[in-house]
Amino acid sequence: MTLSARETAWARIHLLARQPGAGSIRPLFDADPERFERFHRKACGILLDMSKTSIDSEILAALLELAQASQVTARRDAMAAGQIVNQTEQRAVLHMALRAPRSAGFRAALPEGGYEDASASVEETLERMRQFTRAIHTGDIRGATGETFTDVINIGIGGSDLGPFMASRALWTVRSPMRPLYLANADAHNWEAIRPRLNPHRTLMLVASKTFTTAETMANARVVRGWLERNLGEAGARRHMAALSTNHEATSAFGIMPDRVFGFHDWVGGRFSLWSAIGLSIALGCGWDEFSQLLAGARSMDEHFLTAPPEQNLPLLLALITAWHVNGLGLKAHAILPYDHRLSRFPAHLQQLEMESLGKRVTLAGEPVRHDTGPVIFGEPGTNAQHSFMQLLHQGTTPVPADFVLVANPNHPYADNHRLLLANGLAQAEALLRGRTEAEVTAEMRKAGTPPEEIARLLPHRLFPGDRPSTTLLLDRLDAYTLGQLVALYEHKVFCLGALWDIDAFDQWGVELGKQLAKSILPELEPAGRVGEHDPSTAGLIARIRDMQGNPN
């Protein structure tokens, strides 16, 4: 049987992963004092250090071979050319068009044939967003009672919440023009927590939903619209509402004025949409210049991704590192550890970006995948993470690869704090690599005067295996431009992994079943409802909830 180039490349990866000592990192440093120099890359102002992984020259060559055999470059070019790369939904994938000038000429293939001019519609919407943002900030557009808007509440969930929330959290300062707030959870405790902070006369409400049918978002939008109406009347409330959506019919049915609807297209996936109209809360909250810089930074990463050779291409390299960890070494979790509090929502954004894109079990052709796909992504900002889950990364039974994001220069004057922060980030990665040997632990305990029997008792608990992989991304500073670069880097990493694994990284059928079942359970929870057909556990729980709420079963 002859193997395809892809199968041969995969076989090589698996072979390398089975070599004795594969997965070990410390010997690689011992053997090569230049390892850091040879295994870090710098592009777009981001330094990627992959020397603290077990990838050596041979493995990197094999991974690059896999990328070639998987046609990552050709697939990338097909995406940029606006071809239908989201095959199950028959859509082009053009978030890159959202941050490109019109002269870039992005076009989106239509399923019925022909193309639409993506760059033209992007430019038009951006201009409308810019004018609206300016008019809100100058007070040319005011609330129903003539007051200026001070707060903007973005009502959305998933990609219509996580990206804008993450970016606003990173970019907002006390000097920013408006306060951006985010309401996502269908649990009205979320709204109850936000409401006391808002003055209806000064609050602008954005309903952010690509489809404008998402149950949670529509429920929250109705609640907030009701609050505005009670305070301002129906006509007054309309002056406080705008929509960010592709569904113009539904926005108008909801009562949003057509000139307050900022659209985008189905070639923008939810988790890639913060650069589109969905990012309006970033522009309103943090300022138009910040939003423009965010787009410009992402654009610079796009240019890098589209032109840099594979061995220098940061998104591809990040993807190959993950493929090595997941498929070579069988490591199925991945931690995101930004050592910058402004990035505190970054892990949450990447959870959706990576897990919704890569949590797939069939190939583009619908065949079961032959390799594991997306790892579990989780994370917290450092140093908080160190005081919660880092124990497992250091001493748990399975290594968990981690991305450390370090920022050399802060945007605050507290130099001591910043040194403490960086020292901790560097130390965590060093500790994962280095570990702690029996000799080291014993020497330290002896020095502290610990009796021998106590040393013997505690020794196993105090050992660190080390040799645990991490990747470091080092930025000079974090601002709108570099944030754009960082987020786009991960977007393209996801694309590359989709290509390596031959899966559709742009659909999300896996979220549908739960939504459907929730619809059928909903009436069963009404006071006069009845428990329907379910598995015994679900039926039992519904019955107990009805009991607790004092409703008959």
Ligand SMILES: O=P(O)(O)OC[C@H]1O[C@H](O)[C@H](O)[C@@H](O)[C@@H]1O
């Ligand atoms: O923007 P919307 O249409 O309201 O969708 C919001 C989110 O919900 C969906 O269920 C998807 O899983 C996400 O990809 C999407 O971002």
